[in-house]
Amino acid sequence: MRISTRSYYGLRALVHLAKERRICPTSKIAKEENLPYDYLQKIFQRLKKAGLIKSVKGVEGGYLLSRPAKRISAGQIFEILEGRMASAPCLGFGQLSCSRARGCSSRDLWQKLETTINQALGSITLADLAANKKV
Amino acid sequence: MRISTRSYYGLRALVHLAKERRICPTSKIAKEENLPYDYLQKIFQRLKKAGLIKSVKGVEGGYLLSRPAKRISAGQIFEILEGRMASAPCLGFGQLSCSRARGCSSRDLWQKLETTINQALGSITLADLAANKKV
DNA sequence: CATAAATAGGACTATATTAATCCGATTTAC
DNA sequence: GTAAATCGGATTAATATAGTCCTATTTATG
Ligand code: SF4
Ligand code: SF4
Numbered sequence: 001m002r003i004s005t006r007s008y009y010g011l012r013a014l015v016h017l018a019k020e021r022r023i024c025p026t027s028k029i030a031k032e033e034n035l036p037y038d039y040l041q042k043i044f045q046r047l048k049k050a051g052l053i054k055s056v057k058g059v060e061g062g063y064l065l066s067r068p069a070k071r072i073s074a075g076q077i078f079e080i081l082e083g084r085m086a087s088a089p090c091l092g093f094g095q096l097s098c099s100r101a102r103g104c105s106s107r108d109l110w111q112k113l114e115t116t117i118n119q120a121l122g123s124i125t126l127a128d129l130a131a132n133k134k135v
Numbered sequence: 136m137r138i139s140t141r142s143y144y145g146l147r148a149l150v151h152l153a154k155e156r157r158i159c160p161t162s163k164i165a166k167e168e169n170l171p172y173d174y175l176q177k178i179f180q181r182l183k184k185a186g187l188i189k190s191v192k193g194v195e196g197g198y199l200l201s202r203p204a205k206r207i208s209a210g211q212i213f214e215i216l217e218g219r220m221a222s223a224p225c226l227g228f229g230q231l232s233c234s235r236a237r238g239c240s241s242r243d244l245w246q247k248l249e250t251t252i253n254q255a256l257g258s259i260t261l262a263d264l265a266a267n268k269k270v
Numbered sequence: 271c272a273t274a275a276a277t278a279g280g281a282c283t284a285t286a287t288t289a290a291t292c293c294g295a296t297t298t299a300c
Numbered sequence: 301g302t303a304a305a306t307c308g309g310a311t312t313a314a315t316a317t318a319g320t321c322c323t324a325t326t327t328a329t330g
Contacts, residue, residue, distance in 0.1 A: 001136055001137070001138050001139075001142075001213075001217045001218075002136070002218070002287095003136050003245070003248075004136075004316085004317065004318080005317080005318070005319095006317075006318080007136075008241070008245075011241050011244065012240075012241050015240045015241060019240075025275080025276060025277085026276085026277085027275085027276080034235075036318085036319065036320085038319070038320055038321075039318065039319050039320085041277080041278085041279095042279095042318095042319085044277090045277085045278070045279075048277090048278095055276090055277060055278090056276085056277080056326095056327090057275095057276060057277045057278085057325075057326040057327065058274095058275070058276055058277080058325090058326045058327025058328060059273095059274065059275045059276060059326090059327055059328040059329070060275080060276080060327080060328055060329090061275075061276045061277065061326080061327070061328085062276070062277085063277085074244055078136075082136045083136075083137070083316095100169075103267070105147075105150045105154075105264045105265060105267050106143070106146050106147050106150055106264065108264075108269065108270045109146065109209055109256075109259060109264060109270060110138070110143075112255060112259070112270050113252065113255060113256065116251055116252065116255040117248065117251065117252065120247060120248060120251040121244075121248065124244060124247070129240045129241065129243075129244060130240060132238070132240050134243065135243045135244060135247050137316090139287085139288065139289080140288080140289070140290095141288075141289075160304080160305060160306085161305085161306085162304085162305080171289085171290065171291085173290070173291055173292075174289060174290050174291080176306080176307085177289090177290080177308095179306090180306085180307070180308080183306095183307095190305090190306060190307090191297095191298090191305085191306080192296075192297040192298065192304095192305060192306045192307080193296090193297045193298030193299060193303095193304070193305055193306075194297090194298055194299040194300070194302095194303065194304045194305060195298080195299055195300090195304080195305080196297080196298075196299090196304075196305045196306065197305070197306085198306090
């Protein structure tokens with residue numbers, strides 16, 4: 001179970017954006033966080049599509065959070081960037097039901113893992129991270 | 136963050152093995168759990184290499200747990216099959232240190248995620264799963 | 271109005287990992 | 301001797317990641 005650089009980069013960039021507290025272009029973030037510019041663009045497009053950030057085109061444009069950092073959880077960020085959370089085939093998306101689900105001894109474990117991760121990440125906000133608050 | 140079928144298959148197979156409580160060939164498990172035989176072989180070889188199971192060659196041979204199911208945690212299984220746990224580049228393996236580690240606002244999050252997962256999976260034993268104990 | 275800075279998005283590539291499959295060798299109970 | 305099993309190496313196909321590149325569009329500012 002590995003976490004992609006997309007998540008690492010994305011989180012760092014969002015924390016940066018939260019610290020800025022105003023509109024900020026990807027070029028600035030890429031430079032200051034030492035991240036590949038083109039790739040970061042893609043990440044921000046993805047975050048925008050998911051509604052987490054807003055964009056302004058043109059000179060002096062850039063991105064900004066679409067709601068206060070206090071109302072953005074790490075779990076939301078993670079879900080957007082990482083795609084699917086930990087979850088067994090039988091859980092989560094699109095009712096991929098498994099014929100073995102009844103009485104399956106493994107299912108509970110994957111369920112618990114998913115719940116645990118969601119709780120852990122759901123309780124941390126972007127504001128917490130930006131403030132370097134101990135989580 | 137996706138979990139591989141290797142983990143799903145492996146856990147199911149190990150629970151099966153724990154329920155059997157005696158030597159059991161992969162052919163039987165593959166058949167009864169409806170898993171691809173050749174792939175399951177590889178999974179068992181990996182588990183053996185890691186010392187989690189023992190093998191007996193030849194007719195009437197197969198695999199068995201190398202210690203009581205009560206002393207095997209889901210975390211141990213997961214670590215063997217999934218390879219690396221959730222962890223930031225700056226954490227975990229081989230001191231891949233990051234020049235940004237000092238004062239990094241993201242680091243705590245990844246650390247917490249890793250700790251949380253380890254705690255959750257470390258507290259569940261294969262015996263629990265085999266007994267269908269609610270986790 | 272021209273320009274430069276920015277987002278938007280499609281296409282492409284390279285690499286790595288997963289999820290197998292296949293083959294041949296070895297061991298061993300019967 | 302044979303069949304059932306592990307062992308291990310090689311190979312493959314599909315998928316995801318981690319980018320890169322190019323073009324279009326928008327817009328503040330001189
Ligand atoms: S075998 Fe069990 S854990 Fe796996 S998909 Fe089916 S119900 Fe879920
Ligand atoms: S940027 Fe922060 S979280 Fe990422 S590797 Fe460096 S110290 Fe760790």
